Amino acid sequence: MTRPSDEYALLLAAPTAVDCELAKNLLAVEGIPCLQHGQDRDFAELGEAVHMSVSRPDLFVPKAAYERAKQILDAAWGKDEDGER
DSSP: OOOOOTTEEEEESSOOHHHHHHHHHHHHHTTOOOEEEOOOOSOGGGOHHHHHHHHOOEEEEEGGGHHHHHHHHHHHHOOOTTSOO
8 A cells, every 4th residue: 555645644543434534524624634545445335434444544634734733633632641642
């Protein structure tokens, strides 16, 4: 599998479909574009929800917006004692 161009940074690795949609919506409100990238699987006939739950693509943001995107998700979701979301 290839990665998006070097202009993008990995924000979330294989998030659940729900986490991915929440993150995309939070970032969109702040004007931060994002893209999903992962292994393609042929589940289109079963719908987006099934495809997302099986494929779990990574979520990328432009490198210039990475720190701001991370701050937005940290503020919305908080962190646990290990510093992880």
